[in-house]
Amino acid sequence: MQIQVRLERVRSLSSSTKDFRFVRVDGEPVSFVPGQFFRFVFTDQAGEFERSYSLCNFESDCLHGEFLDLVISTVDGGRASKLLFDAEPGFEATVSGPFGRLVLPEKLPKRLFLVATSVGIAPYMPMLDALRDSLRQGDVDVYFFYGTRDAEEFIYGQFLSAFAEQYKNFHLTVCYSRIESGDASIISHTNVTVRFGYVQNNMTELKMSPATDHVLLCGNPMMIDDLYPQLKQQGFGVRQVVREKYVFAKRPGVKNPAVEMTAEQKRLLAEKMKKYS
Ligand SMILES: Cc1cc2nc3c(=O)[nH]c(=O)nc-3n(C[C@H](O)[C@H](O)[C@H](O)COP(=O)(O)OP(=O)(O)OC[C@H]3O[C@@H](n4cnc5c(N)ncnc54)[C@H](O)[C@@H]3O)c2cc1C
Structure with a gap:
């Protein structure tokens, strides 16, 4: 319609x-x-x-x-x-x-991981309201990992920080890809764990299990292509990991841009994607 x-x-x-x-x-x-x-x-x-x-x-x-x-x-x-x-x-x-199928599972898992880069945060924002009852009742732990360039780009930081204050089982981590090390002044919100570097590199230490965890990934295709194999190694499959890549639209007249691009164009596109991660 x-x-x-x-x-x-x-x-x-x-x-x-x-x-x-x-x-x-x-x-x-x-x-x-x-x-x-x-x-x-x-x-x-x-x-x-x-x-x-x-x-x-x-x-x-x-x-x-x-x-x-x-x-x-x-x-x-x-x-x-x-x-x-x-x-x-x-x-x-x-x-x-x-x-789209990047939606909450019908039956919530013990631990729900919401992972986004940049505007890949968009689909998770409406989910938060839908999670309120389960969070209040302690039925689920939600781990929200947000990768963005720097503190200025931490959009909806105030709302998310207040949400984390309200629900102790909502765990918020922001990863700044353009900042290399800790400077306390960038920690502008409470209830937020701050990390440095790409979000996917900050998830390697997590002990995750397909038996208890469900994962949603959204945003930069490179983040998703890095993280999905890490999860597969831990036993996750397409049932427990739902992915939504914010790929660029196809150009008119170009059937498969990835195949028809020259090596130089591919390099430029990879640089561009990196810039927006
Ligand atoms: C399911 C889904 C949901 C999305 N949701 C959001 C959202 O909530 N918020 C959001 O901001 N974005 C979202 N996006 C991305 C959005 O659809 C657009 O791709 C984005 O806004 C860029 O569009 P544009 O017209 O400005 O750029 P485009 O005109 O598409 O071009 C982007 C840039 O890339 C270059 N480029 C494009 N294709 C190629 C190619 N084949 N080779 C080399 N260079 C190329 C262009 O020259 C240009 O500089 C989503 C994408 C998908 C698939």
């Missing part, structure tokens, strides 16, 4: 990231399961094109309503980035969805 949506609000969260509130033009509620994404069709001077975005509805006023909240990190030379980061309220798009 296609829905018409209109941009209602834009807020800047960091130098590279904004959140965008779209609203259904027909005023009907948006139906989705926390974790799912929608496909947005935008129109610019070159015509229509499509990009996927996870819903990041987590504030109390938008959990069940006509809103679609997105959190988007700008990409150099990106077509949607350009359009959205210049957009004013009133800008419209066509949306279809929801899609």
